[in-house]
Structure formats: C-alpha cells, structure tokens
Amino acid sequence: MAKLGQKFNKYSKEFRLSIVEECLKENEKVRTIAIKFGINRNTIESWIRSYKFGKLNTKSGRQPGNEEDLLEFWKNKCELMEKVSCFCNEKIRKKIEVIKKWRKKYKINLLLEALKVKR
Incomplete structure (x- = not known):
C-alpha cells in the first residue's frame, strides 16, 4: 500500500x-x-x-489501443450487458440502460458510483 x-x-x-x-x-x-x-x-x-495482451502502452491499460480493437471491446461489453440484463429485475435493467447510454461520455467507474452499482 x-x-x-x-x-x-x-x-x-x-x-x-x-x-x-x-x-x-x-x-x-x-x-x-x-x-x-x-x-x-x-x-x-x-x-x-x-x-x-497488447495493452502495455494504452491509456488505462484496460482498453485496446487501435480503433478496431476499441470497437470490438465496446461491442463485447454491450453484448455482455445485454446478456446480464435478462437475469435482472426492472430496477437493475434501468441502471444498465443508463450505463449503456452514457458509457462513451463518462468513465464507467463514475457511472457505477453514481448509480450505486458494485463492480
């Protein structure tokens, strides 16, 4: 620490x-x-x-560097969110929709914190 x-x-x-x-x-x-x-x-x-993993010199270390990889990254993330949403109640589905809508404009951690969702 x-x-x-x-x-x-x-x-x-x-x-x-x-x-x-x-x-x-x-x-x-x-x-x-x-x-x-x-x-x-x-x-x-x-x-x-x-x-x-091809992420040594990317900004956050979590997202891929080039545009094609970045597009694939977000596509996979959306697919996962859609799969998860079918198992959730309505309240959680609404939070997922908010995250989908604003994820490109705001950092995911900020959205999760604002919606009081654990990672």
Missing part, C-alpha cells in the same frame, strides 16, 4: 517497451533486470503481462 506523500515513478512508453523486450528477447530473469534498472520486479512483471 502506498505511503502518505509517496512519489511514484512514471516511465515512458519507450522505456517500458525496452525493458519488456529485454526480458523476453534476452531471456533474462526479471529479477536480474529489476535489479539492473532499480525497478520493482512486480512492476516489470505487470508490464510483461500487459505487453502479452
């Missing part, structure tokens, strides 16, 4: 990519590279996981 007043390092996209590529191409142990660059091993491992 972060300590009060703790500063977090921000690494450039190019730097993160070079570290991941070094781990994967050189077949080096993550621990060795972490020590070499003074970066926490868990941070590098999370970069590698993100890289393998």
Whole structure:
C-alpha cells in the first residue's frame, strides 16, 4: 500500500517497451533486470503481462489501443450487458440502460458510483 506523500515513478512508453523486450528477447530473469534498472520486479512483471495482451502502452491499460480493437471491446461489453440484463429485475435493467447510454461520455467507474452499482 502506498505511503502518505509517496512519489511514484512514471516511465515512458519507450522505456517500458525496452525493458519488456529485454526480458523476453534476452531471456533474462526479471529479477536480474529489476535489479539492473532499480525497478520493482512486480512492476516489470505487470508490464510483461500487459505487453502479452497488447495493452502495455494504452491509456488505462484496460482498453485496446487501435480503433478496431476499441470497437470490438465496446461491442463485447454491450453484448455482455445485454446478456446480464435478462437475469435482472426492472430496477437493475434501468441502471444498465443508463450505463449503456452514457458509457462513451463518462468513465464507467463514475457511472457505477453514481448509480450505486458494485463492480
């Protein structure tokens, strides 16, 4: 857990990519590279996981980067919401409709909080 007043390092996209590529191409142990660059091993491992899913250098790390992937991401999200809505009562269905309507304009976390819906 972060300590009060703790500063977090921000690494450039190019730097993160070079570290991941070094781990994967050189077949080096993550621990060795972490020590070499003074970066926490868990941070590098999370970069590698993100890289393998194609999300290393996206804004939130959750959404795909290019337009086609982004369209597919939202299409899948809508399909899931429609499948879930058939199992819900009317009150929850209305909340789902609100989320569908406003999800592109507002962050999903903000909508869920406003509608008092748990993730």
